Amino acid sequence: MPTIDRIRLASLLERERAAYVSAHPASSDLFRSAGHLFGRVPMTWMAKWSGGFPLYLDRASGNRILDVDGHEYVDFALGDTGAMAGHSPQPTVEAVTERMSKRGGMTTMLPTADAEWVGAELTRRFGLPLWSFTLTATDANRWAVRLARLATGRPKILTFAYCYHGSVDEAFAVPGPDGEAMARPGNVGAPVPLDLTTRVAEFNDLAGVEAQLAHGDVAAILTEPALTNIGIVLPEPGFMEGLRALATKYGALLMIDETHTISAGPGGATRLWGLVPDIFVIGKSIGGGIPSGAYGITEELARTVQAHPAADLVDVGGVGGTLAGNALSVAAMRATLEHVLTEEAFARMVGLATEFSRGVQKTIDRTGVPWSVSQLGARSEYRFASPAPRDGSSSAASSDDDLDEYLHLYLVNRGVLITPFHNMALMCPETSRDDVALHTRLFAEAVDELVGREELR
Numbered sequence: 100m101p102t103i104d105r106i107r108l109a110s111l112l113e114r115e116r117a118a119y120v121s122a123h124p125a126s127s128d129l130f131r132s133a134g135h136l137f138g139r140v141p142m143t144w145m146a147k148w149s150g151g152f153p154l155y156l157d158r159a160s161g162n163r164i165l166d167v168d169g170h171e172y173v174d175f176a177l178g179d180t181g182a183m184a185g186h187s188p189q190p191t192v193e194a195v196t197e198r199m200s201k202r203g204g205m206t207t208m209l210p211t212a213d214a215e216w217v218g219a220e221l222t223r224r225f226g227l228p229l230w231s232f233t234l235t236a237t238d239a240n241r242w243a244v245r246l247a248r249l250a251t252g253r254p255k256i257l258t259f260a261y262c263y264h265g266s267v268d269e270a271f272a273v274p275g276p277d278g279e280a281m282a283r284p285g286n287v288g289a290p291v292p293l294d295l296t297t298r299v300a301e302f303n304d305l306a307g308v309e310a311q312l313a314h315g316d317v318a319a320i321l322t323e324p325a326l327t328n329i330g331i332v333l334p335e336p337g338f339m340e341g342l343r344a345l346a347t348k349y350g351a352l353l354m355i356d357e358t359h360t361i362s363a364g365p366g367g368a369t370r371l372w373g374l375v376p377d378i379f380v381i382g383k384s385i386g387g388g389i390p391s392g393a394y395g396i397t398e399e400l401a402r403t404v405q406a407h408p409a410a411d412l413v414d415v416g417g418v419g420g421t422l423a424g425n426a427l428s429v430a431a432m433r434a435t436l437e438h439v440l441t442e443e444a445f446a447r448m449v450g451l452a453t454e455f456s457r458g459v460q461k462t463i464d465r466t467g468v469p470w471s472v473s474q475l476g477a478r479s480e481y482r483f484a485s486p487a488p489r490d491g492s493s494s495a496a497s498s499d500d501d502l503d504e505y506l507h508l509y510l511v512n513r514g515v516l517i518t519p520f521h522n523m524a525l526m527c528p529e530t531s532r533d534d535v536a537l538h539t540r541l542f543a544e545a546v547d548e549l550v551g552r553e554e555l556r
């Protein structure tokens with residue numbers, strides 16, 4: 100198994116950085132002149148793009164992005180799932196245009212008829228009977244966490260090491276030396292020490308989960324069905340069923356966040372794997388690019404919170420978001436779910452992700468690099484560990500910033516984007532087999548150069 104030659108990697112990285120800088124003068128100028136933005140970017144995570152400055156967007160359509168220097172990219176980043184329906188899908192554009200410019204009333208505090216349609220469709224896909232809308236998945240998680248605390252009268256949320264659920268303070272935890280939750284390295288502005296709000300376990304470790312639940316203070320287990328924000332960490336057989344059983348045994352709610360794992364299929368992993376959450380959270384993709392999110396709850400949970408003697412869900416504890424459920428967002432969700440992220444679209448997207456993963460695996464096998472590729476439906480991701488890590492901490496330990504940057508820049512410099520965070524690629528309805536083949540070829544060439552095999556090709 101070849102180890103990565105760091106001197107060779109450093110010199111390839113230098114070459115790719117130089118190529119990136121020289122090909123993107125307009126993006127570079129815009130970045131340098133953005134002196135009124137915190138960190139020179141509209142949101143600080145945009146500094147994550149490799150190469151020292153982000154590409155500036157000119158236009159985007161389907162799975163293509165055009166930057167301000169005139170380069171076109173095949174986009175596998177797809178807004179880190181926000182654009183999983185493709186960029187500006189026609190049915191969504193028509194629905195939001197109708198609402199914005201013909202009917203008007205983007206946000207009025209009044210419901211529209213689309214909301215019940217979307218609620219019924221979310222029930223059909225994910226099973227939960229009652230829905231409430233938000234504008235982000237973070238908000239859906241935060242508001243649902245409050246309901247879970249209200250319903251159970253318990254203070255803590257159980258999360259998994261290196262999970263991500265948006266800026267939910269409780270979730271930035273890793274196990275400390277004594278197993279108690281402590282802030283994950285890099286966490287910002289925790290309101291209180293994490294052990295006051297959080298219990299933490301490793302993904303795929305049911306015994307660890309049970310030990311934490313046994314304290315009797317956990318309101319909800321909050322998890323993705325597969326971790327997707329520290330590479331993809333798939334659940335081992337029986338893990339998700341075990342979580343359900345343990346939640347029930349210890350009186351906690353099971354909260355499943357499918358913001359990314361909707362890639363598994365039209366009903367997410369919940370439908371595909373027959374999961375039975377008490378609370379279901381989704382965001383990002385379902386509005387086709389218009390801010391949208393939702394959480395679904397069981398009848399039982401709804402009854403419990405509504406019957407709570409002290410809780411005012413309409414005013415004081417109204418769970419929040421003046422613009423939540425606005426007419427524009429709900430129209431976008433309806434059009435996207437009805438016409439874009441359909442069963443047929445998923446079938447194609449999943450097939451393409453399988454081809455993508457096979458292409459990556461072939462290069463891994465041929466070159467012997469100690470890496471792995473994991474797939475969840477329409478999402479594929481490579482990781483610098485083999486076999487694929489089985490929990491968040493070991494996946495975090497396999498991170499390699501230089502390798503990430505080299506592969507990202509190699510691809511960008513040749514017309515392909517993957518997510519700036521680790522190495523995720525997502526298919527959308529417009530992704531083609533040629534797009535996948537382009538990535539397969541470039542990935543093979545990048546790895547061959549890395550291990551010094553380009554002469555043998």
Ligand SMILES: Cc1ncc(COP(=O)(O)O)c(C=O)c1O
Pocket residue numbers: 179235236237238240263264265266323328356357358359382383
């Ligand atoms: C699983 C999961 N939940 C929630 C979020 C937060 O979504 P948003 O940034 O739209 O609030 C993310 C974002 O990546 C996510 O991956």
